Amino acid sequence: MRKRALIVDDSKSARVVLSRMLEKYGIEVDMAESAEQAIQYLEHQRPDAIFMDHLMPGMDGLQAVKVIKEDPRNATIPIMMYTSQEGELYVGQARALGAFGVLPKQVRPVDVSKVLYELHLLPDRRDSESSALAPVDIEAPAAAKPPVPPAGADSTKRLETAIREQSADLRRFVVASLDSFAARIVGDVRDQATKSPIEPLPPPPPPPRPPWPWIAATASAVLAVIAFGVLWMGVRDRLAAAQAEIATLSATATRLDRARADLDQAAARLTAALANAPAGGAATPSPVASPDTAPGTPAPTAANGGDAGARVVTVPYGEVPLDRGRLDAMRGLLSQLEAQGFHGVVKVTSYPGLFCLTGNPTDGYVPAKPTLPAAQCDAIGNPFEESLSGQQRQSLAFGNLIAGARERSGGAIAVAIQDGSSAQVALPYPARTSTLTAGEWNKAAAANNRVEFTIEPGTAQ
Secondary structure: OOOOOEEOOHHHHHHHHHHHHOOOOOOOEEEOHHHHHHHHHHOOOOOEEEEEEOOOOOOOHHHHHHHHHHHEEEEEEOEEEOOOOOOHHHHHHHHHHHOOOEEEEEOOOOHHHHHHHHHHOOOOOOOOOOOOOOOOOOEEEEEEEEOOOOOOHHHHHHHHHHHHHHHHHHHHHHHHHHHHHHHHHHHHHHHHHHOOOOOOOOOOOOOOOOOOHHHHHHHHHHHHHHHHHHHHHHHHHHHHHHHHHHHHHHHHHHHHHHHHHHHHHHHHHHHHHHOOOOOOOOOOOOOOOOOOOOOOOOOOOOOOOOOOEEEEEOOOOOOOOOOOOOHHHHHHHHHHHHHHOOOEEEEEEEEOOOEEEEEEEOEEEEOOOOEEEHOOOOOEEHHHHHOOOHHEEEOOHHHHHHHHHHHHHHHHHHHEEEEEEOOEEOOOOOOOOOOHHHHHHHHHHHOOOOEEEEEOOOOOO
């Protein structure tokens, strides 16, 4: 049986964009232009999920979520807020009223797919998926040291990828807007033609006055031409207005992207400040290795000044650090801390491992075959980790998990996300000798490619 979703948004173009994404997954979509219309719809229908906009005329989205959740018949329907609002405070407010989470208005298809799996609208396919990063049998060149790629190749590739994604999103939005405007213009033209039909020609004059039929026909033709001209001018004005509105929407999208970048920087500064500040004056931040420390330096432990209570979860090469197994570990840790009435900060630090790789910047890199001599690796590093921005290091489910823990604990539990240095290792790398293989090197790299969860008791801010 096909799943059904209800989209509540006063913007027709936004409804069209989201409905097309959902229909690609075989989900039937119903739409409502206002919160009041959605509540009337729920009196007779029961969808499997609701996507609710925030700012709408009359009752806004948060008020509608509260009304729906107070109705026992509809309280179990998951509601995903669909809005341009961002930030942990807004996510907490939406979840407090009963919303499942928050989906950004400039949504990408990959975000929609993740949300549908979380809402159980699609079958879970994590167990059946095979890794897309299996080693590739590529013969290495004979040279002992391959040429080093240009310093700006990775940053240029990330920039081009970001530009292509933004262009694709904007193209889909413009196409949906044009479809909406075209449908509106066609409807207006049909209404105008229905309300103002062309009057029939007068009956022909009697035979003794033959010139009048020609005069009447000429006058009718002139009137028809004038009516067509007026109608054409109206259509042209509407098209010009649509083009102006598209230009305005494009400019607004650019400003929103800049504002989102500024918010990301502010969030990064706030996270860094929270990570460096002692929690309640009782805890001391974990020591951080110097950038000049050579690979092979052990990570901080209880013996050398580190936190003995840190939990370590390894990250397979090519996976997002804060997702999958790390998400499960974080969920279990937060549940345990909430049950104990913990007050303080949970620091989540991501450390990249330096892998022996084969490939090139254009086609990508994969871990080398275990039997390949380490001296014949095309690159030593972690280009996948370096290509991820701050937001791309964690999944949407991870962000919702953090916001939910802070909300349930009343601010007693705070989570600080920070990046660790590749110089701080959990397992020292072997010495580079002529007999060293890629398998031996990548064994240490796999242990060092990890996420550490450190608990600092105190008073969370």
